[in-house]
Structure formats: C-alpha cells, structure tokens
Amino acid sequence: MALKEDLSNTIQSLSPIEREIIPFLNLKTAGDIARQGKFDPTKVKRALEFLSNKNILTIKLIPQKTVVFGSNGFNYKKNGLPERKLLDIISKHKKISLENAKGLAGLNDQEFSISLGILKRRLMIDLEKDIIILKANENDISKRFMEEDFLNFIPLDFSKLTPEQKFALDRLIRRKDIVKVEDFNEFSFELTDLGNTLMKNQDKVRKASDMVEALTPEILQSGKWKGKQFRKYDLQTNVPKIHGGRKHFVNQSIEYAKKIWTDLGFKEMGGPMADSSFWIFDALFTPQDHPARDMQDTFFIKDTSMDLPDKKIVSRVKEAHEKGIAGSRGWNYSWTEKEAEKAVLRTHTTGLSVRTLATLKEKDIPAKYFAMGKVFRNETVDWSHAFEFYQTEGIVVDPNANLRNLLGYLKEFYKKMGIDKIRFRPSYFPYTEPSVEVEVFHPEKKIWVELGGAGIFRPEITAPLLGKPIPVLAWGQGFDRIIMDFYKIKDLRDMYANDLKDLRTKRFWIK
Amino acid sequence: MAKIRFSKKEFEKYHKIDSKLLERISMFGTPVDEFEDELEIEIFPNRPDLISLNGFMRGFNAFLEKEKGMRKYKLNSPEKNFKVQIDKSVEKVRPFTACAIVKGLKFDDSKIKELMDLQEKLHVTLGRNRKKVAIGVYPLEKMALPIKYEARSPDKIRFVPLESETEMDGMQIIQQHPKGKEYAHLLKGKSVFPIFVDGNKKILSMPPIINSNETGKVDEKTKEVFVECSGNDFETLKKALNIVVTTLSDLGGKIFQMELDYSGKEEITPNFEPEKIKISLENVNKLLGLELKEKDLEKLLPKMGYDYAKGIVSIPPWRTDILHEVDITEDIAIAYGYDDLIPEIPSVSTIGEESKESVVKSKISEILSGLGLIEISSLHLIKHEELRNMKQKESEAVQLMDSKTDYKVLRNSLMIPALRTLFENKNNEYPQKIFEIGNIFVPGRSIMEESRLLIACIPSNFTELKQMLDYLMKMLDIEYEIKDSPVISMIDGRTAQVIVNKKEIGFIGEVNPEILDNWNLKQPLAVIEISLDEIFEKFK
Known part of the structure; x- marks a missing residue:
C-alpha cells in the first residue's frame, strides 16, 4: 500500500476542525489538546473520532478518576472559602460578636458554624461567651490555607495527587458540595504510521487548507470554487436515520x-x-x-x-x-x-x-x-x-x-x-x-x-x-x-x- | 369436526405406520398428525362412520384395496319380544327412536372404550350435542323385553341415574345431576320428558340426558346389548344406529332387528338395504376434468366402500352424507387420488378488473404516503371503555352478542383505533403522522357500513391538517368546502365539517384536551375523518 497516496487522499479529506488539531497531535489526550489549544473539549473528541475513522490515530479510552468542583466549590474558589471570609472579618475587628461576624461575613448558619470550628481548631481564634477574639498573628493570617491552594488546581487527576493534596481533598470532600471525585474515560490516542507521516508533513496539511468545504449558492455564484480542490468527505460515516410515508405492509x-x-x-x-x-x-x-x-x-x-x-x-x-x-x-x-x-x-x-x-x-x-x-x-x-x-x-x-x-x-x-x-x-x-x-x-x-x-x-x-x-x-x-x-x-x-x-x-x- | 386419537399399537394391528401410510391417510380425506403413542385423525362431519377404529378401517381398507366394495353384515330377524312400543306421548318432545339388539359380544377394556368413544363422538357430531341424536346402549341381561318408549311428566319419572346413589325425579335430574344440568336445555319448556321402560316397568333411561344406574352401563360381563337412538329425524337415527351396530358387529357381535310399533305403524330397524343412486359417467368426467371409463368406475367406487353396477351406485347404510350425485363424484376423485389430478388453467377469456373503490383507496394512500404519512391497519373490533373514552354511549355502536376477548363492539369511527395506536406509540419518535382507510359500522334497524379515511397528526394543529386536506382534494380533483361546526370530542371554533357535493362527509379539527386526557396523550392532536362514499361516486 502506497503510504504516499494514502497521505494525499487523507489530507484532502480533512475537515477544518481536524486540520486545526493536527498540530496538537503530539499530545496524548483529548483533554490536553483542548486545554493547550483552547478548544471546546467535545469538538476535540469529535475531531479525534473523525481522524480515527481515517486511520490517522487509534483512540483508547482509559478509565480515570478526577477531582472536580461540586456546586459550591467553584463559587468558593472565586469568592473565597467561608473560613477565609470569617477570618478577614475577625482580623479587621479583633473582637466581634458571633452575630455580627456572621452577618458581616455573609455566611449561612451551616457555613458559619463550620468556619468557626475550623478557625478554632487551628487556634486562630478564641471564644468568650458570644464574643470571638482574634488569636492569629499577621503572618498566619496572610498565609494561604492548604484548601485554597487545592481549589486552584481543580480539576485534578486523582491518581497524581500529592500527599498534601490528598490531605486537603480529604478535608474538603466531607464538606457540602465543594469537591467530588468523578469517574470518566480519559480520551487518549496513539498515532498510526499514517498519522506519524502526516505529522511530518504538516506543511502539506497547511497548504491544503484552502479547499472547498460545503458547496453554497454563494460559492457557486461567485465561482470561488474554480481551481480549488473539494474536500473529500468520509463517505463511510453513519448518518442520522430518516423514514418516509408508506402503505401498511x-x-x-x-x-x-x-x-x-x-x-x-x-x-x-x-x-x-x-x-x-x-x-x-x-x-x-x-x-x-x-x-x-x-x-x-x-x-x-x-x-x-x-x-x-x-x-x-x-x-x-x-x-x-x-x-x-x-x-x-x-x-x-x-x-x-x-x-x-x-x-x-x-x-x-x-x-x-x-x-x-x-x-x-x-x-x-x-x-x-x-x-x-x-x-x-x-x-x-x-x-x-x-x-x-x-x-x-x-x-x-x-x-x-x-x-x-x-x-x-x-x-x-x-x-x-x-x-x-x-x-x-x-x-x-x-x-x-x-x-x-x-x-x-x-x-x-x-x-x-x-x-x-x-x-x-x-x-x-x-x-x-x-x-x-x-x-x-x-x-x-x-x-x-x-x-x-x-x-x-x-x-x-x-x-x-x-x-x-x-x-x-x-x-x-x-x- | 372431530379429532380422533387411535393408539398406534391398536392401529398397527391393521397397518404398519410409516410416512407413506400417513400420506395415504391424508389423501383418504382424513388429515393425520403423528404423536408418540397415538395418531390423531381428523374426521370431517360428513363421515361419522369413520369415527371408531373399526369404522375407520372399514373405509380405509377399501381405499387401500385390501377389501372390496361394501362390507356386508348379517342381519338377524327379530326374536320373540324384540319389540319397542312407541307411545304417542313422545311426539311433542322427542318423537323417534331406532333400536337394535346385539348378541354374542365379548367386551374388554379396549372394546368398551371404543364403544364409549364412538357414542360420545357421535353425540357431538352427527347428534349435534345430543339434540339430533342421543344413543343409549344397555346390557340386555339386566332388563326385560319388550320395551316401551313413552313420555311422562317429570314428577312421575323416578330412578337412580348413572353416577348417582339416590333416586331422583325427572326435574331433580335436570336441576341437580351434572349431566342433567349440561343437557337441561334440550328438555327446556317441555311438560313431559321421554323415557325408555322395560318389560318389568323399570325405567331404563331418560333420553337425551342419562341412563339408569342399574341397567345403563356396559361392562366386561355384558354379552348382549339393547341399542337405541332417539331424536327428531328418523332417517338420521337409522344411520346412527347402523354406525353403532355395525361397529358392535365388527367387535364380534350378532345384530338382531327389532320391531318398532309407532301406534300401529310398524318399522323394523336396523335395515341394511343400501340406498341406490344413479350416476352419470359424463357428469363425473365433466366435473372432475377426467376421461374415466365405465371400467374405472367399477374400480374406483369400491375403493370408497360402494358397490357399483351399470350406472347404479349402492350406498353403504352407514353413510350419512350422500345427498346428491356430486357427493359420490368427490369420492371418485378421492379414489382416483387428488395427488394424481393434473392442475390446468382453462383458456377462458375474461377481463380482470379492480373495483373502483379499491382503485380510489389505493390512490389516496399513495397521495398521503407522499406527504410522509404512515398507514396503519387496525382491528374492526373495539372495547367498551374505548367508547367511554370518546364520551360515547354503548348504543352508539354495534354490539356483539358474545366475544371471547375484551373486544366486544364494532368500531363506529376510525378515530378510536387511531387514538389507541397513538397511545401505544407514546414511546416512539415524534411527530407521528398516520392515516387509515377502513370500514366503520353504524347501528340502526339494519347495520350501515361505510368506508372512511382518517388522518391523525401529533403534535399538530388545524393548519397542518387543512394543508393536507387541501392537497388531497386537489390531487383527487374534488371541490370541497368547510363549515364551522362543533363536533363532540373536538375543540369548538377549531373544528369544521367537510362538505362535498353539499353533503357533509366528515370533519377536520383539533381534538379536545379532555379526550386527549382520557387516552393519556400529552401532545396536541389534529385529525380528519371523512366518509369516502361521496368520493367513490365521483369516479364511478
């Protein structure tokens, strides 16, 4: 089989999105490509499937666990964890009543009581009757919490967590809807021989980018199609089913x-x-x-x-x-x-x-x-x-x-x-x-x-x-x-x- | 139709069972199924003489030419007191009986079973569930001759019936005894019930219901029997009697005639004098498309158990089905072999043509298929609750007297099966656009049947359906109008009558949500239902 002939046929059949991700095919997963190329992940997956149909790569789905945000988590990342909000208020007032602290920090009952507990356990505050007294020094206050660092790196590959991250996850996962561990299939792929050849001929791919995609009345009227090549379709691809009217059998x-x-x-x-x-x-x-x-x-x-x-x-x-x-x-x-x-x-x-x-x-x-x-x-x-x-x-x-x-x-x-x-x-x-x-x-x-x-x-x-x-x-x-x-x-x-x-x-x- | 099971062991005393023989049995006109230990042979209602194993072999052996022509039975004249006196009182209830005596029998289990099976199957078939013929067989040793057949009022009838230990009167028997209850309808409304009484004034039986326990049961000790057949049609009774007594004779018995005294008019039964019928070779050849010769008839007719000489066929006295020359012609065809008849289409010129209605219906479904509609084909019967779903009363549809399923009503619109179809397709892809062409039934003094077209689209609306109606009528070149008009089960102001030739032929519109609710449909539904009669007219 002449690889060269395959190559030119393949290049002529590439759709725009396929051409766009080809420079990223040195990466290993769909996720990596989406992140690095700033593509929509679904689009990347679809393009990879098309490329796989064209025998440029083979797709492997690898079961994975990832740490992702729960419904509160993303919000906390943006606006700060409740315990940080509370600490900020307390450090500003040094002494403050429970009720005032809760109001000023803008926390609900549950968030407030959890945050209070955390700060107490870390010996940053003390409680005398209804009054909170600041104990932490400037240095402690300015230091970022372990949980805050953790939220910044989400999503995280569960299998690659550091001991410190594991510790932070352990604390956060017990709290309401901050983080969760999800199973999913990592969409990874390997290039075939044809794919490797293609990677070495990326200039040809670039040159072929000026092909005619879908024929439109505009292209026909303007005659823009003249002298250009038509992108080849993947003719084997499955199409959505239709059905017609008919007499009963x-x-x-x-x-x-x-x-x-x-x-x-x-x-x-x-x-x-x-x-x-x-x-x-x-x-x-x-x-x-x-x-x-x-x-x-x-x-x-x-x-x-x-x-x-x-x-x-x-x-x-x-x-x-x-x-x-x-x-x-x-x-x-x-x-x-x-x-x-x-x-x-x-x-x-x-x-x-x-x-x-x-x-x-x-x-x-x-x-x-x-x-x-x-x-x-x-x-x-x-x-x-x-x-x-x-x-x-x-x-x-x-x-x-x-x-x-x-x-x-x-x-x-x-x-x-x-x-x-x-x-x-x-x-x-x-x-x-x-x-x-x-x-x-x-x-x-x-x-x-x-x-x-x-x-x-x-x-x-x-x-x-x-x-x-x-x-x-x-x-x-x-x-x-x-x-x-x-x-x-x-x-x-x-x-x-x-x-x-x-x-x-x-x-x-x-x- | 009777399906008779013969044990293979018994059957193989006559013939070895193999595939060739099974084929011969089918080609004798008695389809056969093979089971492990038994053969199941279907005996059609025209041949009750084949019901017992002996009767079947009498016919089948002749067919295989193991026996030639009509089997002959010796008939002995009546001995002293072999008499049955038929009292006038039976005329209004069960007027006739044909009787015989058979002696010299040696019963064993299998012979008793054969006799009882024969009796039971004859009751069902030839006897029309005992209405036309009821057969009684009694051990002669336990009774005294002569016999009297009479009718008495039920309270004057007292005896211990079979399968009972206590004496009962006539009314108690039909009200309490299991057999009495089963056949009570045959004596319903009669002031007197028929009975057979023996020479000692003992009641032998109350036909067509039950025999007496004392004298009504044949067992292994029985050597001689009295046989009676009672009913309304003397000719049929004589045939039934002939079938029973010839079987008893085949089981080893000697047949004796009895004198029947019908108030002075004497009959003697059984009588084996064959009826004779003339047959024309020309007619036979014409009907069968064969070129048989006289010689062939001499060979073929005996194969079916007839005697034949010079254009005259003698019919065995146990054959009940010969009404006309054609009945014998069929037997000639069977003897010739249906498998040997060569099919042939004659060269007769006629013009083929579909009916106009069929042509129009077919065109309409072509037009609607072109619009992407799917044709359904539904049952003509509907359920009561489906009428209620449409807010209709039972009297608005034709009712069946009896149905073994929930479908007990004839559809009075095509909308009901269409709504059922949409309901049953709730989990299939939408939109759903269906149509049906079929008959509906309107009750009245007589029943009016009408061809209709229904279109139903869901989700849909008036506009879409009106587009379809416009297109359909244009393609058929039919002018129509629509006129606002309320229709039950439809939304007012969104429903109109369809008018062709100034006649209202149906309606178009959106279905009322209340009805949709009844059918558990959650999407807007629009329908057209029109009669096709006016449209057929245009093309006639």
Whole structure:
C-alpha cells in the first residue's frame, strides 16, 4: 500500500476542525489538546473520532478518576472559602460578636458554624461567651490555607495527587458540595504510521487548507470554487436515520395479490362485513343447526336482524335445505327465515361469492371474480389465533369448469406468491363437493400446513342463485400466514399492532 | 369436526405406520398428525362412520384395496319380544327412536372404550350435542323385553341415574345431576320428558340426558346389548344406529332387528338395504376434468366402500352424507387420488378488473404516503371503555352478542383505533403522522357500513391538517368546502365539517384536551375523518 497516496487522499479529506488539531497531535489526550489549544473539549473528541475513522490515530479510552468542583466549590474558589471570609472579618475587628461576624461575613448558619470550628481548631481564634477574639498573628493570617491552594488546581487527576493534596481533598470532600471525585474515560490516542507521516508533513496539511468545504449558492455564484480542490468527505460515516410515508405492509401485500387475480382475468367483488346469516350460511347450504352457526365460533350481532334478499331466492334456498333441489335430497328439516335474518360478522368471504352469483345473468357467464377481505371468528387471542384475518376469495362460473381447473388457478396463484411446494388433499365444507384443502410444505417442521379451503359449489347452492346448477369453482384462502412468512413475523398479534417504529422500518413488499 | 386419537399399537394391528401410510391417510380425506403413542385423525362431519377404529378401517381398507366394495353384515330377524312400543306421548318432545339388539359380544377394556368413544363422538357430531341424536346402549341381561318408549311428566319419572346413589325425579335430574344440568336445555319448556321402560316397568333411561344406574352401563360381563337412538329425524337415527351396530358387529357381535310399533305403524330397524343412486359417467368426467371409463368406475367406487353396477351406485347404510350425485363424484376423485389430478388453467377469456373503490383507496394512500404519512391497519373490533373514552354511549355502536376477548363492539369511527395506536406509540419518535382507510359500522334497524379515511397528526394543529386536506382534494380533483361546526370530542371554533357535493362527509379539527386526557396523550392532536362514499361516486 502506497503510504504516499494514502497521505494525499487523507489530507484532502480533512475537515477544518481536524486540520486545526493536527498540530496538537503530539499530545496524548483529548483533554490536553483542548486545554493547550483552547478548544471546546467535545469538538476535540469529535475531531479525534473523525481522524480515527481515517486511520490517522487509534483512540483508547482509559478509565480515570478526577477531582472536580461540586456546586459550591467553584463559587468558593472565586469568592473565597467561608473560613477565609470569617477570618478577614475577625482580623479587621479583633473582637466581634458571633452575630455580627456572621452577618458581616455573609455566611449561612451551616457555613458559619463550620468556619468557626475550623478557625478554632487551628487556634486562630478564641471564644468568650458570644464574643470571638482574634488569636492569629499577621503572618498566619496572610498565609494561604492548604484548601485554597487545592481549589486552584481543580480539576485534578486523582491518581497524581500529592500527599498534601490528598490531605486537603480529604478535608474538603466531607464538606457540602465543594469537591467530588468523578469517574470518566480519559480520551487518549496513539498515532498510526499514517498519522506519524502526516505529522511530518504538516506543511502539506497547511497548504491544503484552502479547499472547498460545503458547496453554497454563494460559492457557486461567485465561482470561488474554480481551481480549488473539494474536500473529500468520509463517505463511510453513519448518518442520522430518516423514514418516509408508506402503505401498511399488509395492504402492500394485498395489492400484490389483487394484481395476481386481475392478471388472471378476475374482477373484484365487494360487500359487507356485517351480513345476514342468510348469505354467510343459508345460501351456502349450511344447515341451521350446523355447529359453525354456534356462538362459540361466530360473532353474532346484538339486537339486529338483517333484511333477506328477494322472495324468489329465499324460497329456493329454503327448498334446497328442506327438500333438496336439482336432484339433491336436502337436509330434511324445517328451515326458518328468523334464523337466516340473524346478523353476523362474516366468518368467510364466501358470502361475497354467493351474493355475486345472485346478481349474474346468463350473458355474464363465464365469469371470474375475486375478493380480498377481513373475516371474523370468535377466538381468544394468542400468537397463533386472532379474531380477524384476511382471506383471498375467488369464484369461476363456467359451465365447463372442472376440478382440475380449480387446482390450476390455485397452483398459479401460489406460484406467483412464491410458494411452489403445495399439495391438494380431500377436505370437507358444507357448500362444496368436491372439496379441497390447499397445503404448503413447511421446510423446517417438515409437515404440511393448511393454507385454505376450496371446492366446487354444490348444486344446492348454484341452482337457487343462478337458476340452474352451473359448476362454480370457489376458494377462500387464509392470507395472513403468507404475509407472516414473508415478513418473518412469528406472532399473529404483530400483524395489526401498528407499532410505528416497526412500520417505519419494515421493508417493502416486493415479489 | 372431530379429532380422533387411535393408539398406534391398536392401529398397527391393521397397518404398519410409516410416512407413506400417513400420506395415504391424508389423501383418504382424513388429515393425520403423528404423536408418540397415538395418531390423531381428523374426521370431517360428513363421515361419522369413520369415527371408531373399526369404522375407520372399514373405509380405509377399501381405499387401500385390501377389501372390496361394501362390507356386508348379517342381519338377524327379530326374536320373540324384540319389540319397542312407541307411545304417542313422545311426539311433542322427542318423537323417534331406532333400536337394535346385539348378541354374542365379548367386551374388554379396549372394546368398551371404543364403544364409549364412538357414542360420545357421535353425540357431538352427527347428534349435534345430543339434540339430533342421543344413543343409549344397555346390557340386555339386566332388563326385560319388550320395551316401551313413552313420555311422562317429570314428577312421575323416578330412578337412580348413572353416577348417582339416590333416586331422583325427572326435574331433580335436570336441576341437580351434572349431566342433567349440561343437557337441561334440550328438555327446556317441555311438560313431559321421554323415557325408555322395560318389560318389568323399570325405567331404563331418560333420553337425551342419562341412563339408569342399574341397567345403563356396559361392562366386561355384558354379552348382549339393547341399542337405541332417539331424536327428531328418523332417517338420521337409522344411520346412527347402523354406525353403532355395525361397529358392535365388527367387535364380534350378532345384530338382531327389532320391531318398532309407532301406534300401529310398524318399522323394523336396523335395515341394511343400501340406498341406490344413479350416476352419470359424463357428469363425473365433466366435473372432475377426467376421461374415466365405465371400467374405472367399477374400480374406483369400491375403493370408497360402494358397490357399483351399470350406472347404479349402492350406498353403504352407514353413510350419512350422500345427498346428491356430486357427493359420490368427490369420492371418485378421492379414489382416483387428488395427488394424481393434473392442475390446468382453462383458456377462458375474461377481463380482470379492480373495483373502483379499491382503485380510489389505493390512490389516496399513495397521495398521503407522499406527504410522509404512515398507514396503519387496525382491528374492526373495539372495547367498551374505548367508547367511554370518546364520551360515547354503548348504543352508539354495534354490539356483539358474545366475544371471547375484551373486544366486544364494532368500531363506529376510525378515530378510536387511531387514538389507541397513538397511545401505544407514546414511546416512539415524534411527530407521528398516520392515516387509515377502513370500514366503520353504524347501528340502526339494519347495520350501515361505510368506508372512511382518517388522518391523525401529533403534535399538530388545524393548519397542518387543512394543508393536507387541501392537497388531497386537489390531487383527487374534488371541490370541497368547510363549515364551522362543533363536533363532540373536538375543540369548538377549531373544528369544521367537510362538505362535498353539499353533503357533509366528515370533519377536520383539533381534538379536545379532555379526550386527549382520557387516552393519556400529552401532545396536541389534529385529525380528519371523512366518509369516502361521496368520493367513490365521483369516479364511478
């Protein structure tokens, strides 16, 4: 490595403060530089850190103890210790009452009693009743106290105290807030080879001082930059963090899924989250005594009953349940409107699919629809359970649709979601036949994990809504697990926690 | 849905458990989890016939082609006094029963357990917690034939129920006995309760609640049993009975029919005459996307336990789920193997399209992101105390009947989740500028659902929010006005209604410190909450 090349690069990257302290680098510590160069100590430290980044020196933090002023100490240094103030007054009056002495010296009770004690112990005064009598001679009075000398040298390195200073410290530290011993890290440093070379080339540093610092409009307008060099920045240095506005990560992933469906030729369908049992259960051929319609699993809404759709649809759904329709035997029980009017939070987005079927005309077929929406289950909440989550719903209405097509659409969707290893296994839903469960292989746990249900709507569903049984491929797949995998979220509760720190720093959804 | 645990030791009397077999079990339509000593198999509600180990093996062996088609059971005609007289009095309370007798049994611990597990799981699934079907099994040795099924007023019913030492009357049983309390709702409001009485006028049981202690318990000494299923739907009862007695037969018993006398109208149960259903090869191929031949149906249908000949499928008498040809079509697909179906996207041309609402919502969040706002996504459910924090009454929001968490109300504004979010982010960096687009719910005779936009900035003020609203509306090319107007929870004179097309769509302003206090927020907060319906209109 050419040291010379390093040197010139380094010189060109020096900021003004770095250049200023370079002549002082023969010293050993930041404190020394600040004192000798009369710099602000924080600034010196920062400059040393920059120089260390540039490999000019290495910083060593050495734990140290220093004697520093307490809150009263600095004041006493400037205006004199209380015992000095008292002695001055006494020496002026020779004899003086306690009260007068205290007043004239301007001391508070505590300062006064301590000072009195000190002067008495040093045999400089005597007390007769309430009168203070001076005992010390001129010579004693003019001699500086040991403590006064000590205060003058603060701050002091604890490890370098003389026996006399130790004695003075011992006396002062017992008094209120005059001095204290502080731990701190001595900011010392050693020059590297590059640093030593730099020190030998200080003339070059001086010559380079005429570089362009921050570009300003003024410099640009005046053209002062011409013929000068630009100081090189330390490009590795850490910069303060910023963050931008953004869509919620769940919504980013949902937009991506929507795009997959529209690319595959699906139209978006919408509809209410609070719906009648009719659309959530009855139109889906779920018998009225089915356990899914139990309060255990489903959120029912208080004091509300929902309107049913037009009579024709209702009576055909009733017929499908009671006696069967389109060649079916039905569930063979007595179906009631009252049960169908109960308001629920949708337990699946499949209610949207049947609502859509009910609007389709002959000419609209073949038709493909999708939805992305929240669904609700009456669950307790923990890391793997939530009472709301997203589903991706889809239907394909086509007289020629078949089971292999259903698997085809689902496989394609998951492929675009980045999930290649899926399998289809038989399953059961009251509204589809055949029914399919999509499962993904969990590479760590080595098991198949359920993604969601799918199937072909039973004729008992399509006949009442479409007027005749037409195959309708249908699926409602949980979506949160895919988002969790992408963002490596382990706890479902983190999905909608809205921790702004997390939202500000979370990566974008890109697939 | 029932999860059934089979001990591996018992299971391995039939099949060696390895990964290939576990896969076969899943592909039979019964997902499986492996534990140390047990397999946990999920039986879907359409197949209660698979609940017992014997029942499961009957289906699974056929699937693996270890057994061909429908298993046949010998059914013996009723012997003398194998009769049940059904009194008219049961019509109003629990009108039907289907009964049988099984002899030649040799019970041991594991067989008793299998029978009890089956009974319990059938109660939960097919029986809808005993409402639809309740099953009783009684040691025949301890009772006398014939049997009578009748209903009496509760005070005229007295016997010692199972798990009790004292005689109780009907009312005491449903009020004091643990099982009675659990199922009391099934007899609620009935003036008479149903009972089975034996030839010596001894009460055998009070369905669907409990059996008598004397005659209601099968043990290792039991060789012969009387089985009854009671409920409201005779067809389902017959199926339930078939499931129980065929399992008892698989455990070594001989099945005998009984004569049921429904006030002169006679029925004989059990009856194993299979129902027949026509199936069209063309329909099957069309629905599955396959090109199966007649020959294939002859091979595939027996794999699912059916008998098949010339377009006619015979349905095993224990199958409860065959309502339509499609149910058999699915079984053909399972027999064919879901893993052998080749996925294929057909070439049908349709135009894909996002809804206008989605497009507008997405654009709004793009515009607001550009202003440096962060989108939040919060739950639709809120807590009661959060309504109180906003000085709102419970009647102002839609209430859920039952919730397993503290979240029991549907949000009626986006401000509540936003304030919660700001409260929960008190230790994060300020300023915090957030927005949310989502649905809210307004109570009424029916429920009104509305898409809304909320913007909340803290610390902030009216001016900053008005700048945002101006920018947003300009980008959407929507003209709006604002009109001074007090809004509850906001500061008067610093809050205004937002008006589009002469309709009030929401408000903008500074939040009242009293509300901030309720949410423990110590910085000035300004918000906008507007309905998006008018805005959607513009783009339609």
